[in-house]
Amino acid sequence: MNIEQLFRQHYRPLCIYAVHFLGDIDTAEDVVMDCFVRFAEKTDNGEEFAAPKSYLYSMTRNACLDHIRRDPFSNTTSADTELANLTADDNELQERSEREARLWTEIDNLPEMCRRVFLMSKRDGKRNSDIADTLGISIKTVEAHMHKAYTTLRGRAKAIYLLLLQL
Secondary structure (H helix, E strand, O other): OOHHHHHHHHHHHHHHHHHHHHOOHHHHHHHHHHHHHHHHHHHHOOOOOOOHHHHHHHHHHHHHHHHHHHOOOOOHHHHHHHHHHHHHOHHHHHHHHHHHHHHHHHHHOOOHHHHHHHHHHHOOOOOHHHHHHHHOOOHHHHHHHHHHHHHHHHHHHHHHHHHHHHO
């Protein structure tokens, strides 16, 4: 698998994985991008990796830990405790990040208005009446979009789950 394929397949899950350590999406994206650049440099220099996905996750975890240790604004005692908890369940955290990335991909694939209503409700915590006022639509339309989003996401989740069972 070439670097472009690895990037397309693992960038989003790695960013989500990094957010669990760093708590900030912008910093997480920077860290993951730096890891891909370093990985590409290593492959350009002839290094080969038997498990590139595992290597990228290790690089990302270590880069996040380095970033936290260097951050002058972090509380080092609570950061060390948090790091110990995160690194202890690393495989679970990787799997969770990949599931979250699949969920976000499915949310991104929702129709525009449906996605917008869903995100305003779930991400932003807005009530249906507030969403209706903001978008200039009726509350019934908001409810219909939410129903469609849930139905679509549940259907896609079942399809992914069945596919994984077949593998």
